[in-house]
Amino acid sequence: MGANDNLKENIALINTEVSEKLAYNGTKTEKGVSYYDYTYSGDSLIWVYQNVPETVINYLLYELAFYRAGFEWGHYYVSTSDGMHFTLTDNIRISHDGNKGLRKVFEYTENYAQ
Numbered sequence: 001m002g003a004n005d006n007l008k009e010n011i012a013l014i015n016t017e018v019s020e021k022l023a024y025n026g027t028k029t030e031k032g033v034s035y036y037d038y039t040y041s042g043d044s045l046i047w048v049y050q051n052v053p054e055t056v057i058n059y060l061l062y063e064l065a066f067y068r069a070g071f072e073w074g075h076y077y078v079s080t081s082d083g084m085h086f087t088l089t090d091n092i093r094i095s096h097d098g099n100k101g102l103r104k105v106f107e108y109t110e111n112y113a114q
Contacts, residue, residue: 021040021041022038023038023041024036024038025038025039040061
């Protein structure tokens with residue numbers, strides 16, 4: 001997959017990979033902290049990622065997990081060029097998927113991040 005550029009094919013690929021390979025297991029609590037639990041069933045392709053820092057991989061999985069939970073994405077550049085430019089956002093003007101997910105982020109923050 002090349003640069004995102006908001007191409008329908010790239011968006012469809014991300015949606016397919018997320019919906020088919022990232023299963024939402026519900027909200028769980030560990031040591032008093034609530035979190036969304038997921039199971040990834042796709043190929044790990046370790047040989048591809050061995051030179052990618054674990055923090056980057058975890059960041060991307062985190063973004064995909066929140067997208068799968070219905071938080072949705074916006075982008076913080078007027079025109080996106082790759083997946084790293086997607087983030088949860090409060091700038092509705094450049095929203096990628098609308099503001100439904102934003103309200104969910106605020107609701108989650110108010111209820112669980114105190």
